[in-house]
Amino acid sequence: MDTTIPKVGAQYTLDSQVYEIISIVDNTISLCSLVYHYHRYLDFDSFALMEQKGVLVLHQRAPADLSKASQLISLPAKQQEHFRYRLKYIEACNKVLKGRLPKDATKALIERIADKIGDLHAPSVSTVWRWTHKYRMNNRNPFSLLKRYGLKRAKRTSHLVEELITHYIKTSYLQRECPTVTHSYKLLKSHITVENNRRSNIGNLALETPSYATFRRRILAMDRFLVTRKRQGLKAAQRVHKFGGHLYVDNDLNANVQYDTLTMNVNIIDQQGSCIGRPILSALFNPACRECPGYDIDIGAPCAEKTIRAAIRAIIRVGKYASVTTDHGSEVFNNWIQNTFNTLGIVIDYVPVGDPDAKAFIERFFGTVDTSFCNNLPGTTKSNHLTLGDYPSEDRACMTLDELRSAFDAWLEVYHNSYHEGLGTSPAKKRKELEKLSPPAERYSSEDLQQLCLSTWRLRISRGRVQSKHLFWTGPGLPEVAERLSAKQKALVYFNPCDLGTVWVAHPDTPKDWHPAYATRSDYQNCLTLSDHERVLQAFKDEKRDFDGSKASQKMYELNQLIESYKNKSRKEKTVQKKTDSTIAAITTSTSYI
Known part of the structure; x- marks a missing residue:
């Protein structure tokens, strides 16, 4: 299979995904997935070998490989206008001056053409001569007048210095402590100074110390995602280099819902009035109409049972949905949930780990729950301690779990009938509109769903x-x-x-x-x-298990010893009493005999 020259902007298919080349630095080609945003790094040899084997297939050529005509059409309007101006000056000079460019005549001609075409910044005679020369040297090809970008600057440092630059970039600059460029450059400079002292002793030529600008230019030329990942971690790199458009939303009401859990920003109390902490909201959210069809609020960690309760509530209320988008939490990533949803014919779509944008609709809904509902309740904890201030959240808590559920039901009714900017109407009205376009949902009774569980x-x-x-x-x-x-x-x-x-x-x-x-x-x-x-x-x-019973065992032993001492004391008293009684009996017998 033929190989191609990798260029920035070209797209290739790898492992059934489309990757785009985002940078080429030295011998490293950086590719990024268009869908899942995975980053891959290949050298030129591996790239060519994978192309030959058919593992890597060209999907779309780079914009730089397009024809000159296509490049001209894709240019901004201002640059296209400059191109047309250049061409008019050259054509007029060739037609009027017959290829010769005398200074006075050319200057006068340039002024007339500038007035005619409305060019406020007329070129000089030397500039027109340079354009004409380039035009003739390229066999009167008008596309030779397009702007050309300079080639990559060649390296002037020696091979040993380049190795030292690479070494200190990797071992000093690309560290989680995030040292500055100046610090890493000082280490490089010190190393070269010591190396030059050693070389002078043995009569070798000294190494040329690169400038700070050269060292900084090498760092800036590196793939920025890789630099951020090495210095700040994967999550920081994904956050900084995040890209993507709007998520696809199906107009079918029953096509998809998103599921997630939220620790609500409010403390609740039990029946005795004691604060028992913050409850967990397990909710499903329909992106098509921005509606929450089912939820569960309870104390304790998220679990599969609460997920099922929320799902059953949604199915009873609006019918069965075709798929659910969720993360890899233990409450949904388990055999019971998978088997139950599979029995109902619901497909589970697990989003990539650490990618909250994949279920952005329910994340935004949770933000509305916090700001519009939880933060306005007595006992609220707010979103952070700075916003909370010195508000005594636990002391002001006064709602029980049942009261919170009732309040959330009432708030949800208000939310469903309020204007939503993303929809241009309310979720309730949007549902009625989409119900006319969507097929009816499958319905199940509460008894059937409970039997399933x-x-x-x-x-x-x-x-x-x-x-x-x-x-x-x-x-x-x-x-x-x-x-x-x-x-x-x-x-x-x-x-x-x-x-x-x-x-x-x-x-x-x-x-x-x-x-x-x-x-x-x-x-x-x-x-x-x-x-x-x-x-x-x-x-x-x-x-x-954590209780230490050694002290209790020691006290038990001491108690047993004390009881034994009581027994021995009682036994001795009884023995003395028996001897006394027998002596008295003997004396009495002797006296009566006399």
């Missing part, structure tokens, strides 16, 4: 209750099921990991006969997720 335990029934993970459920039908179980049989217990407030118990021989069983501690178990409960159990386990 059920899992099974096999447990024994004791005293009309079932127990699992230190939780208990009871119901009137459990004793009946227990009486029918054999000695080795266990009952089927169906539970919803999203809500451990209620379970359903069935006999293995009649698995369709479900008996509801209710939580014995409804204040804790209602709306409790399995993941949250397992975190609580793990916290208790960790607390027990």
Whole structure:
């Protein structure tokens, strides 16, 4: 396969992605993916070898490889006007002066042409002569009058000095401590000074110290993404060199939603009035109409159960969506979520790691939630401590979790009916407009969706209750099921990991006969997720593991020794008492005998 000369701006296909050459420095070719913004670095030999093997395929030529006519059309209007002016001066000189350019006649001709075409900055005679000479030398080719850019400046330093420059750029300048160019240049200069002293002792020629401008020019010529990545890290480089247009938004209402979680900027209290921290908002957002169809607000870390609760709420309200765009968080990147969504026919689109712009719509929605809702509530924590000031957030907190959910419902209704600049209307009206263009969404009942989430335990029934993970459920039908179980049989217990407030118990021989069983501690178990409960159990386990029982064991030993001493003392007192009693009895017997 033929190879091409790599040029800046050319595009190549590599690994089914289109890459553009963004810089060529020395022997390094820098390419950047147009879609995922991946950066690749190849030397000229590897580039040519990959082209020969067909791994790297030319997708679009560089703008510099376009024809002269195409370059002329692509020039700005001002430069095209200058090109036409040059051509008119040359054609007039050739026609009137027959190729000769006497000074006075040429100057007069230039003034007449300038007045005729409206050129306010007429060229000098020498400039017109230079244009005419170039025009003739290129066989009267008008495109020879286009501006040519100078070639790359050749290096004048020796090979050893170039190696030292490269060495100090890599080992000094390209470090996370971000040293200055001046500091790295001083190190290079000191090294060359020491090397020249050594060379003078053995009679070798001294190395020429490069100027600060040369050293700085080498640094500025490097790929800027690579420099930022080496000095500030990958995330900083991606942020500084970020590019991209608007995300594609499908007009189909049911095509896609975006999912993410947010730690809300407000503290809430429990039923006793104690502050219990900031709740987590798990939400889905529809980019087509800027609507939040489903959400879940709860205390505790994000988990798969809260994701399912938000998804079920959205499906019940507006119907099933075709795909969901989300990140790689543990609450969505797990087998249960993937299997559940696959059963429903929902495709999960995981965005690249560390790329919040891939789901920018829900990120912007969360910003609105903070500024328009959370920051105006009592107990708000604001976005940072500077904005919060000395506001006593925990002391002013007065809303319970249920009250916060009710308030968020009311605020969401206001948001859906408010004017949205990106839509030019409100989300509610936009939904009605798109409903006329979109096919109807698939609908599921709440019971069907809850059934989809059920899992099974096999447990024994004791005293009309079932127990699992230190939780208990009871119901009137459990004793009946227990009486029918054999000695080795266990009952089927169906539970919803999203809500451990209620379970359903069935006999293995009649698995369709479900008996509801209710939580014995409804204040804790209602709306409790399995993941949250397992975190609580793990916290208790960790607390027990961290407890040092050596002191308690020592005190237990001392207590046991004290009890033993009491026993010995009591035993001795009883022995003395027995001896006294026997002596008294003997004396009494002797006296009575006399």
